[in-house]
Amino acid sequence: MPEIEKAILRSELGLTPANDGKVIRLSIPRLTEERRRELVKMVQKRVEEARIAVRNCRRDGLQDMREAEKEKLVSEDEHYRGKDSMQELTDEYIEKIDEIGQAKEEQVMEV
Numbered sequence: 001m002p003e004i005e006k007a008i009l010r011s012e013l014g015l016t017p018a019n020d021g022k023v024i025r026l027s028i029p030r031l032t033e034e035r036r037r038e039l040v041k042m043v044q045k046r047v048e049e050a051r052i053a054v055r056n057c058r059r060d061g062l063q064d065m066r067e068a069e070k071e072k073l074v075s076e077d078e079h080y081r082g083k084d085s086m087q088e089l090t091d092e093y094i095e096k097i098d099e100i101g102q103a104k105e106e107q108v109m110e111v
Contacts, residue, residue, distance in 0.1 A: 012042065031108075039108045047101035051094055058090045 005024060008017045014035070018025040031039075062083060069079040 014038075036109055040105050043101055043104050043108060047097055050097045050101075054090055054093050054097065058086055061086050 001019060001021075001024065005017045005019050008015055008024070008026070015026050015028065018027070065074065065079050065082050065086075068074045069076060074082070
């Protein structure tokens, strides 16, 4: 219970848990316009973190392919095909991330 309470406090959601020993209660106030904008900023931050994670995976994959080409495990043509394929996957997932983020922003701003 104490770990859950601490996690809620650190979550940047602005919620204060009330712990009675068996149950943690959260008082969730109605969303004001200001609070909605704060939540949208949090959504945008998470979307950017997801984009960065996808790009990091692409970078790692490209590095692995370069190493495989140097070790003659794949040909130069396979390397470039893999590179193009990896870029297409990256673009696809970044687009999905953007769509999900946009939908969540609209949901948060809905009154």
